[in-house]
Amino acid sequence: FIHMACDDEVWAHAQAYGYSSSLPRVSSNDREARPPSGPLPTDAPSIARRSELWEKLKDHKTASAGWTLARAINTGTCYPSSFVGCHAGDLESYTDYKELFYPVIEMYHKGYKTDGSMKHVTDMDVEKITTGLGDTTQAKIISTRIRTARNLKMFPLNPGGTKETRLEIADLMEKVFATLEGDLAGKFYRHTSMTPEETQNLVDRHFLFRGKDKMQAASG
Incomplete structure (x- = not known):
């Protein structure tokens, strides 16, 4: 079980699934990874808690974001009702873990195999x-x-990002979007400078997430 800085509601939820309250809760600045114990209702933590896998990877950190196995399954550990329960912090996460x-x-993409035998084919022919x-x-x-969503390979994925990398992405993309013309031209909004009215307008139009999502916060 990965003890994180979960709030009282999350902690009570975790205890309801049989997690031991005798183990100390720690602050977000002093996280301690412990092998998960007991049945976990989500797939990702259940896989990660296999003792041989945990012992093999528990101290590993990825090259780009320093992503760990504990952080990868934090959502599923803090929130056993999470549908998937794991997040990649960078591209290396998919190979390292x-x-x-x-x-x-x-399990999520039924019928898809990760053994290299399948290849995604892009075909935009509407006919x-x-x-x-x-x-x-x-x-x-x-x-x-x-x-659509795209990632920039020179940066970690969002869960593994920092304030600095996110500001770098914003600076870079603001310059890119400024070059778009005609139907592609638009306004670039920064979270740090939007007014409450602009924020709500984008939420109402489904261009912006509402925020205050505990599972997203737990993912990084």
Whole structure:
């Protein structure tokens, strides 16, 4: 079990699943990793708590973000109801901790194999879409939106990022977005300078997460 700086609600939730209250809680500046014990209801911590895997990887840190096995499963440890329960802190996490991430990926993406036998094929030819939407379905659709997310390989992934790396990303992307013209042009919003009204407007339009999400906070 990874003792983190969980609040009282989280701690009570953890105890409800049989975690020992005799072990000390520690501050976020003095985290202590302990091998998980007892049944865990989420897949990721259950995999990570296998004694041989824990002993093998518990002291390892990835090169980019210094990501550890304890931090990788922090969400699932603090919140046993977490759907997946693990997060990668950088690209190396997927290879350094593949004994954790590969089984989770295969369980989450049913039918996908991580043994290298499968390859994702990108095909943007709309003529190959042979199934159309019926009249009833079309009548229900008011608007559609496609949201994409990309990572910059020179930076850790978001859970493993720091204040400094996030500011560097913001500075870099602000310059990139300033070069866009025509339909692609827009306004770049910084969390540090948005007004409450701008924040709420973006949340209402589903462009910005609401925040105050405990599971996201536990992920890093």
